[in-house]
Amino acid sequence: MLTLGHDVRVRLLSDGDWSAVARLEARVYGPLGLSEGEEALASRARISPGTCYAVDSGAHLAGYLVALPYPPFRSPDLARTEHTKFRTANLHLHDLAVAERFRGRGLARRLLERLTATARDERYERISLIAVAGSAPFWTARGFRPHREVALPASYGTDATYMSMAVPGRRRG
Numbered sequence: 001m002l003t004l005g006h007d008v009r010v011r012l013l014s015d016g017d018w019s020a021v022a023r024l025e026a027r028v029y030g031p032l033g034l035s036e037g038e039e040a041l042a043s044r045a046r047i048s049p050g051t052c053y054a055v056d057s058g059a060h061l062a063g064y065l066v067a068l069p070y071p072p073f074r075s076p077d078l079a080r081t082e083h084t085k086f087r088t089a090n091l092h093l094h095d096l097a098v099a100e101r102f103r104g105r106g107l108a109r110r111l112l113e114r115l116t117a118t119a120r121d122e123r124y125e126r127i128s129l130i131a132v133a134g135s136a137p138f139w140t141a142r143g144f145r146p147h148r149e150v151a152l153p154a155s156y157g158t159d160a161t162y163m164s165m166a167v168p169g170r171r172r173g
């Protein structure tokens with residue numbers, strides 16, 4: 001069995017990661033009809049490089065997280081590239097994926113901890129996301145709450161829910 005130890009590292013996503021990220025994105029979301037492709041995903045990461053991370057296990061890219069500022073209750077359209085950096089206190093966790101063989105070992109938790117620490121430091125008030133592919137219970141267990149009234153772009157399909165939470169441990173004022 002694969003074990004994870006001190007060789008697990010969360011770091012900022014860099015230009016050299018994109019072929020591995022695009023392969024993982026296509027593998028995870030392609031079968032669901034939700035793959036946006038490298039150009040669209042990279043366009044969102046370029047908006048906010050400081051809130052996009054990779055997690056490595058040794059020499060392998062084991063997962064990634066892409067987040068960018070986005071107005072509350074609005075959502076990037078998977079069918080379009082992103083060009084606008086919004087000024088908003090809402091940080092949108094656009095995509096989080098961990099490669100199949102590295103799952104269940106806390107890597108998503110590590111990526112989320114890094115994101116919430118950055119969100120606190122940069123004084124974001126809320127984090128939002130769109131739960132797809134039956135992942136809503138995963139997010140509920142991590143403090144996110146659904147906003148079922150929020151309409152989503154058709155590109156997310158029918159099994160998708162907008163969710164958000166206040167940034168944990170945020171200093172007020």
Ligand SMILES: CC(C)(COP(=O)(O)OP(=O)(O)OC[C@H]1O[C@@H](n2cnc3c(N)ncnc32)[C@H](O)[C@@H]1OP(=O)(O)O)[C@@H](O)C(=O)NCCC(=O)NCCS
Nearest residue numbers: 096097098103104105106107108109131132134135137138
């Ligand atoms: C969801 C995902 C990122 C979790 O990554 P991970 O590194 O395995 O997560 P962690 O190890 O930090 O946490 C694993 C826990 O989440 C739970 N979990 C994973 N997927 C879940 C789901 N769809 N619903 C409910 N719980 C889920 C596991 O059962 C495990 O629970 P435990 O800690 O009580 O044993 C990964 O399964 C993945 O990439 N899935 C495909 C892409 C996806 O759905 N991304 C989210 C889209 S919004």
